Amino acid sequence: MPANGYAWWYVDGLSDDGSRAISVIGFIGSVFSPWYAWSGRKRPANHVCINVATYGPGGRFTMTDRGESALRQSRDCLTVGPSSMRWQGDRLVIDVNEIGAPPMVSRVRGRITVTPTALTQVELPLTPDGSHIWRPFGPTADIEVDLETRGWQWRGHGYFDANFGTRALEQDFSFWTWGRYPARGGSTCFYDAMRLDGTGLATAVHFDADGGAQVIDAAPKARMRRSLWAVARETRADPGYQPRQIKPMLDAPFYCRSAVRTCLDGEETVGVHEALDLRRFRAALLKPILAVRVPRRAQWQFED
Template identity: 70%
Template sequence: MIGFIGSVFSPWYKWSGRKSPQNHVCINVATYGPGGRFTMTDRGRSALRQTASRLEVGPSSMRWDGERLVIDIDEVSSPPLINRICGQITVTPSAISGVELPLSPDDAHIWRPFAPVSRIAVDIDRPGWQWTGEGYFDANFGTRALEEDFSYWTWGRFGTSRGATCFYDATRLDGSELAAGYAFDPDGIATPLPLPPKTPLRRSLWAVARETRSDPGFTPHQTLSMLDAPFYSRSAVRTKLDGDIVTGVHEALDLRRFRNPLLKPMLALRVPRRGKWCFS
């Protein structure tokens, strides 16, 4: 799940000229497997309330209680499977990292992996939608649209026996590239990694090109498709790092496709706009 102030993938935010991020806020929830749902409602300024430790977007909220992130969700999924998704998610970091990675030379885009090693507990009001396991908590900040500065990027987070490893690779519009890798231990200490080579993955269902990092000689592969869109893929991927076979979450984003104006009306069907909200 993702909380947005300035919903970067919302066509409504794009059509508004992106002048007021507080008028395009969202808490996006995606569940996978049988009965999986996707919610991404673009809400107006009246639905936003913020403090230093709390973010409220309409009926859903995130709050930091000093030791963990508590997320209460009450959302309605997008067509064609329209249902209400309610429940609570808690993310408990083993530690908070100090990494802050500029993605562009002028710091217009920043990646902040707050808690790459965490535990998560999920309790959603449907049979079988309760579980605990590995969690992850990060944030991206930006002052320009992604497609103004990037043509393509991939990101991956892989749990390891020593904590977690994250890779961030991006191609900027000017042709320059970002290539970063960090190993995080349970104390939040981050160690920059010598990068294993990029290795192609099979294209996604929508033929989005994909690649990840892997030890030489190993062929990474998808183990679970999570989210497919014409410009974006999220999946579970198995790869080999420093001699260990690991599975993690992988994302690929094709911003050349995202710039296509024909995509925006299609997105509007999956991202409804609800401009008005009243807190009771």
């Protein structure tokens, strides 16, 4: 992987009753780590992480930036220190053993299993030169969460994708929103972005349960209330429908993830939405704040 490069594998899930949610991201070249930025992004493999966040009663956030000694890779498995993501048959199995960030310092340990209804063959360049790529592996999936915490055993609908890049996000983008919503026997994803060169990206894809993908006409953009940190937000919705956040998830000065209800082709649906303000992320003063939530652990030794 080149300097400034990154790869991340992303999973999210919402419980069937809507009370809980989870997200997991495996990073090589941890794009939101201040330590990777301060290093000059010369060695992506020296800044790796499996970020786990749980949302709901007793929710925790974990994101430890680890050194190269913590990384093990194979075709089917990514291991970062005490946690791993591995492909096993028709499902992605994630074993986590992390420590929550301040102020809720406690262990987050257990297993998350994601079973896509099918795998897609979609690969979408986010920039004309292909320096950033979105790969939605399993946009329609079932998820089972089994953590060693009371109440954190549940099932729901999930999602699995990846992003790959050869440059820092803030080198090419100023802002983006993304959303994935269960819809019409599968799921619909929206990717909207503004690039620094003034061009934009507006992509809408519907995935059926068999992994087939079809580019569709996007519903109109609809603004939402700003996040707690005043990050601008918008998603897609039928004309006249006002989408709204129904569950807060992650709220940061430059980023917001939440469960959102919208309406697509007359069908109300609840999915996961994110808004990312990379103009804010470029601010030097933000990095020391992030370092409090993203500790650095450079050394790791596997037992075997």
